[in-house]
Amino acid sequence: MNLDDVNKGIQKFKKRRRVGRGPGSGHGKTSARGHNGQKSRSGWSRLAVFQGGAMPLVRRIPKRGFNNKFALIVTAVNVKDLSAAYEDGAEVTLESLQENSLAKGRFDVLKILGDGELDKKLTVSAHRFSKSAVEKIEKAGGKVVILPGRTAVRKKIAVKKEAAAKS
Numbered sequence: 001m002n003l004d005d006v007n008k009g010i011q012k013f014k015k016r017r018r019v020g021r022g023p024g025s026g027h028g029k030t031s032a033r034g035h036n037g038q039k040s041r042s043g044w045s046r047l048a049v050f051q052g053g054a055m056p057l058v059r060r061i062p063k064r065g066f067n068n069k070f071a072l073i074v075t076a077v078n079v080k081d082l083s084a085a086y087e088d089g090a091e092v093t094l095e096s097l098q099e100n101s102l103a104k105g106r107f108d109v110l111k112i113l114g115d116g117e118l119d120k121k122l123t124v125s126a127h128r129f130s131k132s133a134v135e136k137i138e139k140a141g142g143k144v145v146i147l148p149g150r151t152a153v154r155k156k157i158a159v160k161k162e163a164a165a166k167s
Contacts (some may be wrong), residue, residue: 080116
């Protein structure tokens with residue numbers, strides 16, 4: 001074998017099969033579909049779950065509950081975890097939470113929950129906050145920064161802050 005023979009006959013794209021072009025082509029008459037039967041008909045297609053006429057597995061197993069494919073994936077982090085992972089005066093962001101392995105995996109929304117105690121002054125950025133988390137962060141002298149995203153709690157906090165500013 002010579003080095004220039006290595007790539008001989010190798011083509012980038014395979015030629016398409018031209019069917020129904022007479023007996024000389026080798027794909028005439030039945031157009032490579034065989035004789036009769038379901039698959040020989042035009043427009044034939046089979047369900048992906050078809051199992052040769054047997055009751056398909058997807059119909060045999062029970063279905064439970066509801067799966068909302070539009071629901072946001074929410075990751076929760078507790079205030080006690082922030083207290084353990086950050087120094088006093090630190091800024092808590094999505095990136096820093098992922099670096100500290102507090103917010104793992106893929107998620108759409110980050111929510112801070114109020115479980116535990118917080119004794120450090122932190123600036124916490126998240127999409128959502130529980131009421132108790134907001135109270136504990138502000139009580140410790142920290143600051144709550146709400147990131148843009150879909151949430152109902154954000155509106156409640158904004159209303160509370162406006163009311164507090166007016167009085």
